[in-house]
Structures are given as structure tokens and as C-alpha cells.
């Protein structure tokens with residue numbers, strides 16, 4: 001890329017380690033096999049109703065689907081069966097996760113970036129964006145603003161730049177975990193950043209990173225090349241493709257994959273997310289990604305590319321693709337962000353979403369200042385309701401909000417998480433912990449109305465917990481929460 005200072009160019013040239021790509025290839029080939037994907041989609045072009053129902057039944061048994069089965073679901077043309085797929089999504093989610101939704105807040109730390117991704121407001125050549133990297137004091141101010149509203153989990157977001165490499169990320173994690181005010185604190189910080197090498201990932205693992213997320217954006221090589229200009233660091237598709245393999249090898253147990261919908265045919269991307277999951281499972285003892293994200297392209301300041309995307313995904317297709325992902329990978333968490341408008345979130349949550357953000361502000365440094373400024377944002381959010389409003393809405397739909405982070409702090413990640421999920425302990429472990437964190441939220445941060453409705457929902461959930469002994473134990477802990485004790489978990 002022209003016009004880069006020599007120091008930055010040298011840094012860019014030093015990042016990729018070919019041996020940390022090659023070790024993951026199978027006979028020199030990637031896990032995303034374009035030909036295989038198109039062949040599967042073609043071979044399963046007209047699935048019969050009975051075949052589709054067999055596949056739905058397999059998902060309901062909580063078995064991960066094979067590519068041919070996911071291809072068949074993607075090709076479903078019967079509205080009646082789509083309704084069956086949607087309700088199966090909800091049942092699978094209830095079986096694995098219960099009636100709870102985990103909440104997090106995105107925290108943008110730096111928007112300096114050496115890349116030029118066509119769709120992103122932070123791309124290097126976008127001069128309409130004000131660049132900012134938070135200082136330690138600014139990070140503390142952001143954390144205080146978020147925890148004062150009840151947040152306990154973050155996803156920290158960074159551009160790709162020598163000033164925000166692994167050392168900086170590790171340092172900012174420590175600043176976040178060190179910012180405490182009474183019971184207000186961040187208990188789990190996840191990271192969304194550029195692909196890193198194994199040594200750097202080990203360092204992050206050492207400071208207590210939650211989930212490490214890297215979205216592939218598109219798994220289609222031709223499209224990937226088109227939107228990530230040659231000569232940029234991100235143009236190296238394979239370095240990104242194996243970012244999470246490296247993370248797993250570095251001991252980061254929880255990884256999150258994702259695709260940016262709107263760049264290419266959504267069916268191709270869903271098939272690729274499945275192939276990515278299968279490859280991780282095969283290499284890491286059955287443990288696939290902890291979460292899958294499916295952002296859709298949103299408008300961004302001075303970014304003409306997103307005004308007319310080639311493969312715009314309609315709201316109807318979006319709901320279908322989320323449901324197909326839910327059925328394909330029953331144990332994986334699914335994240336739906338505030339990029340989506342309230343109406344779409346209401347419609348899509350019930351097909352199997354497990355994590356949401358709310359009250360989000362993606363301007364760098366804008367939680368503390370309260371600004372909502374396009375020139376500090378990567379793209380624009382559509383659901384601008386507060387955390388309190390979204391939680392109240394979920395209460396009305398019978399869903400418990402969870403701020404539980406016990407899984408991570410007790411080492412219940414990776415294998416352990418899968419064991420918990422697969423053995424159904426979610427209902428005896430995660431659901432009680434969700435109830436306890438929800439009770440904390442209601443007493444510490446909620447409005448009178450939400451508190452009242454929330455406690456009623458807790459009573460209902462409590463009565464549905466399996467076994468009298470467990471119910472008594474949770475009742476006793478709830479009493480301690482009411483009396484002011486915090487951070488209690490099973």
C-alpha cells in the first residue's frame with residue numbers, strides 16, 4: 001500500500017508467520033472448500049418435507065448437523081417447514097441454555113487501523129473519521145460509566161495497528177479488570193481484534209481474556225480479495241482463517257467466529273461457518289467455537305460501499321439464516337448485536353439467540369461523554385434502547401437476563417463448558433447463576449417497574465428448577481443477595 005510510513009510498513013511485514021498457517025492446512029488445502037459448498041447446495045436443492053423433518057428431529061436431539069443437512073435446510077421452500085425450523089430453534093436453545101440471555105457491552109478502545117476494508121468506517125483511507133486511542137484514565141471512565149448501569153461483561157474492540165498490538169491489548173485488559181467501584185466491576189472481558197500469532201495469544205490468555213473473536217467477514221476467496229485491498233495486512237485471507245486455531249493452540253479456550261452478511265451469498269457463508277466449526281471440533285477434541293456472530297452490513301460515515309451491497313440480506317432471510325445456524329450447531333452461543341433494529345431483534349431472538357448487547361455506544365470514548373458521534377463510529381447502530389429498556393422487554397417475553405461470568409472465572413470454558421452443556425447441567429448450574437446475577441441487577445440498577453416484574457419472573461424460574469434441594473439452595477442465596485451480598489454463584 002502506498003503512502004505508509006516505513007515503520008508501519010515494516011510492522012505490517014512482520015506480523016504474518018507462514019508456519020502458523022501451514023500447520024493447519026490439510027494436504028495444502030483450507031477447510032473452506034468452495035467446490036464442496038456449491039456441490040452440497042446443488043445436491044440438496046430440493047429437499048423433501050420428510051427429509052427436512054428428519055433433519056429438524058436430529059437437531060432437536062442436539063446433534064451437530066453435517067454440511068449436506070445444513071444445505072438442505074438452507075434450500076427449504078416450504079413456509080410451513082420454516083415455521084417448524086423457527087420453533088425448533090427456540091426449543092433447542094431452551095434445552096441447552098434455558099430461558100436466559102447473556103448481556104454484554106461493546107467497548108471500542110482504538111480506531112487506528114492500517115487496513116482498508118471497503119465496508120468499514122475505520123478504514124485507513126477514511127479521513128472523515130476522527131482517530132482516537134483511549135488512555136488508561138479514559139478506559140477507567142468508560143468502565144465506570146458501563147458498570148454504573150449494571151454491565152459485567154465487555155467485548156473490547158480494536159483496529160489493527162502497531163499502537164494496538166498484543167501488549168497494548170493485554171495492558172488495557174488489566175486496566176479494565178482493575179477498575180472497581182464497590183460491587184461495580186467488569187467480570188469478563190472478551191476481545192474482538194485482528195488475528196494474532198500464537199505467542200501474543202498466550203500473553204492474552206495469561207491476563208484472563210474471555211472469548212477471543214475474529215470474524216472472517218467473508219469465506220468466499222474472490223469476495224475476500226475484492227473488499228480487502230491487496231498489499232494490506234488483512235488481504236492475507238489465510239492468516240485470518242486460522243486465527244482461532246492459533247488461539248486454541250495458545251490456550252485461549254473460548255473463541256468466537258463470525259461472518260459479515262451482505263458481502264456474499266448468505267448460504268455460502270452459513271455453510272462456511274459450519275465447516276469452520278467442524279474443523280475446530282476435529283482438531284481440538286470436540287470443542288468448536290464458543291459463539292457465532294452474524295453482523296449485517298450497516299451504514300458507516302463516508303463509506304459508499306455499504307450503501308449498495310451486492311448481497312443485501314433481507315430481514316426474512318436473516319431470520320432464516322440465524323435459525324439454520326441454530327439448528328446446525330445446537331451447543332454454540334449465538335450473538336445478535338444492536339446493529340439490528342428493535343423490530344428485527346424481537347423477531348429473531350426467539351429462534352435461538354443466547355447473547356445480546358444493549359445501551360451500546362460504539363464511538364471511541366463515548367460512554368463517559370454520552371456523545372453519539374458518527375465520526376468516531378465504525379458503523380451505525382439501529383437499536384438505541386437502553387440496557388434497562390431491553391431487559392424490561394425480555395422480562396415481558398419471559399426471559400431472564402444473565403450477567404453470569406462464573407463459567408470463565410471457575411475455568412468452566414472450552415471442554416468444561418461443553419461437558420456442562422452436553423450433560424444438561426445448564427439447568428442445575430447456569431440457570432441458578434443467571435437468576436442470582438439477575439437478582440443483583442434488579443436490586444442495584446433496575447427501575448421500580450422492571451424490578452417488580454423481574455422478581456416475579458425469578459419466582460417462576462425458581463419454581464421450575466429441578467429438585468427441592470437445588471430450589472432451597474438458590475432461595476437461600478437469593479435471600480443473601482437481597483441482604484446486600486454480591487457475586488454469589490454455584
Ligand code: SAM
Pocket residue numbers: 119120121122157158159160192193194195214215217259260295296297298299300306339378379
Ligand atoms: N479490526 C479488527 C478486525 O477487523 O477484525 C477488529 C474489529 S472490527 C472493529 C469488528 C467487526 O465489525 C469486523 O470484524 C466486521 O465484521 C464488523 N464491521 C465492520 N464494518 C461494518 C459495517 N459497516 N457494518 C457492520 N459491521 C461491520
Ligand code: SF4
Pocket residue numbers: 113114115116117120121122123124158159160234
Ligand atoms: Fe480495520 Fe477491522 Fe475496520 Fe478492517 S474491519 S478497517 S481491520 S477496524
